[in-house]
Amino acid sequence: MSDFNSDFWPVYISAITVISILACIVLLWTLSTKRVATGGKAGVTGHVWDEDLEEYNNPLPRWWIWLFYITIVFAVIYLALYPGLGRYPGLLKWSSRGQYEAEQAKARETYQPIYAKYAAMSIPDVARDPQAREMGQRLFLNYCAQCHASDARGGKGFPDLTDKDWLYGGDPETIVATITKGRSGMMPAWGKILGDEATRNLADYVIALSGGAHDELRAAYGKELFAANCVACHGPEGKGNPALGAPNLTDKTWLYGGSSTALVETIGKGRNGVMPAWGEFLGDEKIHLLAAYVWGLSNAR
Ligand code: HEC
Ligand code: HEC
Incomplete structure (x- = not known):
């Protein structure tokens, strides 16, 4: 240049x-x-x-x-x-920059008072306000829907934001922190370390944890492997750890799928879901509206 x-x-x-x-x-x-x-x-x-x-x-x-x-x-x-x-x-x-700045300034003038009004309200209160919910939804459709889907129900690897099952936690402060700073889930790959047999045994144990149809013998071997390798993050009972984003393995909600094939892949190859950080790009006031929208999806209005 x-x-x-x-x-x-x-x-x-x-x-x-x-x-x-x-x-x-x-x-x-x-x-x-x-x-x-x-x-x-x-x-x-x-x-x-x-x-x-x-x-x-x-x-x-x-x-x-x-x-x-x-x-x-x-x-x-x-x-x-x-x-x-x-x-x-x-x-x-x-100049094109001048025109852009003039438009931005005009938009700020129009929307600033509205953003400021909601920023001063608590997230549950914002979530109950129909106009704020609409604004939050529009922001969500612009910035979040490409990963979490327009109904926020997510997809494989992208969490459903409408249920009560949270990787990192569903209270307003945690949702704000997730959106502002982003998240990175680190599930290590175990295939090379433990071998194929052990990986399949672990998959059967994980299925057993949520009460699915499994091979008893494999699950028994898997239980020992789990205690030795997995509890540090997923907890002794497999209920997960929100500080690490380690999912609860005892429910029927799966981020990457609960079939034997999907679990063998998850455990064997590892997973690394990345939620981008939005703090700098969107700013606190828009994130406040977004967090209220997301919180409202799974909490009574
Ligand atoms: C590029 C894809 C992508 C975009 C865009 C994205 N997310 Fe995410 N989001 C993810 C992934 C992947 C995760 C799960 C991270 C993990 O696996 O650890 C996630 C996790 C989350 C969580 C935590 C869910 C839980 O169970 O704790 C929230 C809340 C969230 N996103 C909200 C948003 C909002 C609001 C936006 C829009 C500003 C957004 N996301 C945009 C990919 C995305
Ligand atoms: C270092 C911490 C850590 C250890 C150790 C660990 N995991 Fe994970 N695990 C995670 C995280 C974090 C995720 C979520 C990954 C993501 O968000 O992309 C995860 C995801 C998973 C999933 C996917 C759950 C779903 O809903 O799709 C399974 C299954 C799983 N782990 C099983 C295991 C097993 C079995 C072991 C032991 C062999 C293990 N994990 C060890 C952190 C860990």
Whole structure:
């Protein structure tokens, strides 16, 4: 980019623009006054196609020439008003950045009082306000729906935000923290460390934890492996740990699927769900509205 910050390019571009406009004027002027020298025969240029198709040597039609002059006048006026010549800002002082900032300032003026009003209210109160819920939903559809789905029910790897099952916790403060700072779930890969058999045994034990159909023997082996390798994060009873985002394995809510195949993959290859941080991009007031919307989805209004 440093090339574009030097003084050479603005001057170069301005020179090309001005020279092109002048060249157009000269060209039009000569074409409308002078006739091309004919090749002997009067009235024709001497160019012949298809044996007898001859080109007449007439000046360009007036109206057509005038159209060109009008475009040149337009160009000159445009370049005087708008920034088109190097660093010259134009008489109107217009710039795309200026226009953007003016629009932003106008939007801030309109919405700031509304944001401020809700920022001063508690999240449960905001969640009960129909206008705030609508604003929260619009923000959600803009920024969150691509991962959590427009109904916030999520999908494989993206948590359902409408149920009472939370990875990190569902109280207002925790939801605000999740959205502001983001989250990164670190489930290590065990396949290489423990081997395929152990991974399958663990999968059967995890299925047993939530009461699904499983192989008793495998689950018994899995139980020991679980106690040795998994309790640090998922807890002795497999109920999870919100501080780490380690899911509760005893319920029927699955982030990555509860089938034997899905569990073997999760345990064997590990998982790393990433929730982006929005603090800087959205700011506290929008996050307050979003948190209220999300909290409201699973709490009585
Ligand atoms: C790029 C995808 C993506 C986007 C966009 C995204 N999220 Fe998430 N979100 C995730 C993932 C993945 C997780 C789970 C993280 C994990 O597995 O540890 C998550 C987790 C969460 C949680 C924690 C759920 C729990 O059970 O504790 C909340 C709350 C949340 N997101 C809200 C939002 C909101 C509000 C937005 C919009 C501002 C948003 N997310 C945008 C991917 C996304
Ligand atoms: C370092 C902490 C840690 C250890 C140790 C750990 N896990 Fe996990 N586990 C997690 C986290 C965090 C997640 C959520 C990953 C995500 O959000 O992407 C997870 C997710 C899972 C899931 C997916 C649950 C679902 O809802 O889809 C299963 C199954 C699982 N772990 C089983 C195990 C087993 C079995 C072990 C022991 C072999 C184990 N974990 C050891 C942290 C851990």
